[in-house]
Amino acid sequence: MTRAGLHSTVRVLASLGLVVLVGGATDGPAPFDAAHWRQVFARPDHTPMPAGNPATPGKVALGATLFEDKRLSGAGDVACATCHQAELSFSDGVPTHDGLDGLALDRRTPPLWNMAWGLSWFWDGRATSLEAQASGPIENKREMGGNLDRAVQTLSADPKMTRAFAGAFPEDPAVTRANLVKALAAFERTLVSPETRFDRWVKGDDKALEPDELSGFKVFVGKGACVNCHQGWRFTDEAFHDIGLPGDDPGRGKVLGVKAAEHAFKTPSLRERVWSAPYMHDGSLASFEDVVDHYADRVIKRPTLSADMPQSVALSAAERAQLVAFLNTLSSEDPPRATSLPPRTMSLGVPPEAVATSIVGQKDRRFTPGAILLKVGEVLRIVNDDTRTHNVRIDGPGMSYNSDAQNPGDTVTIGFDQPGHYDAICGIHPEMRLSVEVAPGQ
Template structure:
């Protein structure tokens, strides 16, 4: 009798302890999940509030090759909605057919952004938009010539007047219209969001273990946090190329080789990865963080060898893939003439 009773008790105590631990773990996991809830509204700045007229015009400009010198490249040539607003190239090709120094980043979810470009050299989407139009390697266009060209298109004259009454076609308004359209480019709900909202079946067990790892042992969330999985800050994660990133903008030693943390939404449609497009798959990205990075003075202190097991690496990738949404088809605008 005696051993039997104590065995029952042991089982009883173990069950209680396990259920306490698991409710603790659930509370932890609920806390972790809270930080990743989607916002309900898109923020628009006061100086450039949302109107339908601006967004419609901005979309036309985004898809109009006449913005480039040779009328052959649009913003969407590189920020292509078919590849989650990137171009599937290691580094993109501009005007003339020349390789750019960096990989095209997505324009998804930039309404929440603070600084733009991989090195943060632009402070607003309005200012940013005029950069690639003029950049030698991108659209190579002269702004005055562009304004004259657009003024000759009566459809544009009317649309600018509607969007910017009594101001019409100016460089500033081109920037404002494009920025307004860009802010409307938001990734839709992914399986991960349905899970966050309480649908336990929205993602599988491997992905749930991956989420836990992402927040704990793998340390990813120390930089990729919040619903868009970025702290919008700059870090050196030890990619081996010579590009100095944010250091070229601010000239502060600790910023050598630092680049903006990209959001991770729709990431499996956005290969290859990193500012130099040097990693081809998510598996390679995980290997990089596990032990593949270059150790140097500017390396982020969050970058330490992770010693992940094969199973853990698999779970991390399974989790990251749940961040991809089935976004609505983007229709091409009919352009004015």
């Protein structure tokens, strides 16, 4: 990757508005600071768009049509919207949908609000862009049982479709695999959940929340420690955590090939969740009450349990009811319709200044410094001075490095024998990014 590439990665993260909170699960409850939390949960004023697939009205309209088009499936009987139903927050109301073979799928259909702000997709984060995600269900034998090439052939034979594709992609006016997934992704990025009562409170209206709901928010950011993971306006840190649910799905661990990340799934957003019960990757919890009882009473303690889970959450019946009342304020009063925010390509923010150093820390899920300069032959030491297990992955000229599980206290050392640009991320906390510029040695 070029130096321009490094800057754009950093800018993408800045424009996603990810909020990194200081303090781990072991901190005691701090006094409630409304101004601070109003900042943490403030909504953005634009939708991030990748430069390679800008949204245009024609493309979004085509994507919306394709989302409902059963011709994308093998037998012409399943569309995206069969499972992702708009009035159920683009989910389907069942623990797990039946596959084409009549047996239940392994995981629940996730709601699709606010996908534009994601860093990875699927419960285990195995897709790294919405464009890449879209071919998954089409070609999955148990979901749509289709084939992108066959779908392209079928749609090419429909003059209405060839016209719609030509209008949406004037610079490449054809029905192709690439254009098909671009249109679907552009449509999905327009699914922005509308403001709710909680947002009115965030904007400064103290009366927008009932006293019980505000008490619930205080539990959420206080003794409940929910905010350790459900943070930022979408209520997700985009990271992967084992929250102690029963079941043997290896989740993120299988994607990374790292045992320490087994049972870990992507923190879901909590927006518009009233409409998308049941909950969790396996749809095993029927209601918000069940979810709160899980965190308070039923967490399975095992070595992979997230370091961001509090040691224990002792909640009275009243506090549980308050938490549920608060969770309800993150949903619309009626089945919501998407709002539109102006799209903006992801190119804002100031990249961190690169520092000449060979030692990088990881406290509070952040590589510090975030950009470094090295020389060929120098050894980089990445020190886990955090409370969490990380998984350092570095890609660059001739290198694809994976640290496996890097526990608190562990230092990984990496040598660079080629000049160039390298990107490092944590596979468990993908918001962590480090850029390494290696100059030729003398």
